[in-house]
Amino acid sequence: MTDSTLANSTPAEQTPPPRAVPVADWVTIDDLFRDPFPIYRRMREEAPVHWVPAVNRYMVTSYDACHTIENDQDVFSANEDGSLMKRAMGHSMLRKDDPEHMVDRQSYGTVLRPKAIKETWLRIFQQNSETYLARLKAAGPGADLVWDYAAPYAAENLRIIMGFHNASQEDMQRWSQTMINGTGNYADDPAVWAASEQSFREVDDAIDEMLPRLRANPDASLLSGLAAMPIPLEAIRANMKMTIGGGLNEPRDVLGVAVWALLDHPGQRDQVLADTSLFPRAFEEAVRWVAPIGMYPRQTTRDTVLEGVFLPKGARLGVVIGAANRDPAKFADPEAFDINREKVPHLAFGGGNHFCAGTWVARSSVADVALPQLFAQLPNLRLDPDNPAVDAGWVFRGMTALPVLWD
Numbered sequence: 001m002t003d004s005t006l007a008n009s010t011p012a013e014q015t016p017p018p019r020a021v022p023v024a025d026w027v028t029i030d031d032l033f034r035d036p037f038p039i040y041r042r043m044r045e046e047a048p049v050h051w052v053p054a055v056n057r058y059m060v061t062s063y064d065a066c067h068t069i070e071n072d073q074d075v076f077s078a079n080e081d082g083s084l085m086k087r088a089m090g091h092s093m094l095r096k097d098d099p100e101h102m103v104d105r106q107s108y109g110t111v112l113r114p115k116a117i118k119e120t121w122l123r124i125f126q127q128n129s130e131t132y133l134a135r136l137k138a139a140g141p142g143a144d145l146v147w148d149y150a151a152p153y154a155a156e157n158l159r160i161i162m163g164f165h166n167a168s169q170e171d172m173q174r175w176s177q178t179m180i181n182g183t184g185n186y187a188d189d190p191a192v193w194a195a196s197e198q199s200f201r202e203v204d205d206a207i208d209e210m211l212p213r214l215r216a217n218p219d220a221s222l223l224s225g226l227a228a229m230p231i232p233l234e235a236i237r238a239n240m241k242m243t244i245g246g247g248l249n250e251p252r253d254v255l256g257v258a259v260w261a262l263l264d265h266p267g268q269r270d271q272v273l274a275d276t277s278l279f280p281r282a283f284e285e286a287v288r289w290v291a292p293i294g295m296y297p298r299q300t301t302r303d304t305v306l307e308g309v310f311l312p313k314g315a316r317l318g319v320v321i322g323a324a325n326r327d328p329a330k331f332a333d334p335e336a337f338d339i340n341r342e343k344v345p346h347l348a349f350g351g352g353n354h355f356c357a358g359t360w361v362a363r364s365s366v367a368d369v370a371l372p373q374l375f376a377q378l379p380n381l382r383l384d385p386d387n388p389a390v391d392a393g394w395v396f397r398g399m400t401a402l403p404v405l406w407d
């Protein structure tokens with residue numbers, strides 16, 4: 001709009017001048033880690049974007065603002081300067097914009113998509129679930145549903161899908177956690193970098209060993225597909241590391257949160273048990289209610305105005321989908337866990353060109369296999385009144401302890 005059109009327009013038509021970004025100097029990382037939701041509520045009520053000194057970034061908390069960012073890579077780039085993820089895992093598709101991003105994304109082909117799940121992976125999820133349910137049962141009532149079942153189950157599923165036939169599910173868990181810790185190592189702790197770099201090397205070695213084996217004997221796995229593609233080794237290595245970090249903890253965490261929420265809401269648990277076709281709704285509500293990836297980064301490529309707030313070129317943003325998913329402008333009674341809520345699209349799997357490539361794997365392995373099997377095979381599954389469940393985290397959030405009892 002030019003000055004003259006501004007002068008000629010009525011006051012109602014004029015765009016208000018952008019407001020300066022408010023500062024949330026009352027936010028601490030400890031509080032975010034413990035329980036970010038009251039913080040998000042206060043921030044959303046004040047403004048859609050804040051500068052947050054404690055995290056050295058702008059935090060975007062409204063649904064509309066997060067949605068705008070996801071769909072405009074020209075202004076909000078995923079290729080962040082000084083990205084710790086690039087250091088911890090290499091330069092994967094998650095930190096590229098199109099067209100470079102799309103080349104990497106297309107190299108994944110159809111391995112993670114519904115047809116491959118139906119034809120190949122579903123059977124493997126069922127076997128793995130049986131294996132780790134047996135382990136949980138052997139541990140007996142009082143066992144931890146996250147560490148005795150959800151974590152090894154998610155790790156073993158991912159190991160097989162990715163084609164790491166030369167590694168164990170324990171390796172996958174260690175690689176995932178140490179590289180994620182590197183991605184979040186804002187304190188620059190040398191011990192965290194050492195563990196992350198060790199995993200970086202181990203993953204490279206495992207890939208180097210598997211590629212010729214899979215070229216000689218191809219299978220349905222991701223690495224096998226990549227081995228046949230004209231794609232640089234560095235891209236394969238970075239994308240595989242990112243997928244180890246992004247494809248293990250999240251199904252584990254949504255599984256833990258879904259079980260915890262159902263056990264804590266007996267009316268909804270009974271409803272699902274009476275009609276098991278509702279497990280996918282429970283999954284969807286769990287992933288909205290506590291987004292396993294609570295925040296991810298973007299960076300502005302030029303001065304811009306986001307939902308009325310001015311942001312300078314180069315601004316480092318945290319897209320807080322964990323807050324957007326509880327925005328009352330979008331969701332009625334957003335703090336409540338309610339499998340019967342009106343269906344409104346949530347942002348837990350991101351959006352735009354980086355929309356999660358593993359969403360079908362997560363839905364199938366958790367909602368179609370793990371949740372029904374757990375409730376079917378553990379009669380009177382319930383929380384342990386003497387050992388409380390613990391949820392924690394904000395960049396990644398899930399259950400850190402989930403002791404359960406059954407008859």
Ligand code: HEM
Pocket residue numbers: 093094095105112158161243246247248250251254287291292293296297347348349350351353354355356357358359361362
């Ligand atoms: C409940 C489970 C999951 C959640 C909540 C989740 C969430 C997300 C989110 C929010 C993003 C976008 C991040 C950004 O834009 O910066 C993403 C991207 C991605 N996810 Fe997932 N994810 C889950 C499971 C999985 C699984 C099981 C896999 C692999 C088997 C996977 C593979 C990927 C990949 C490859 C990308 C990058 C996509 C791209 O850049 O184009 N995810 N995920």
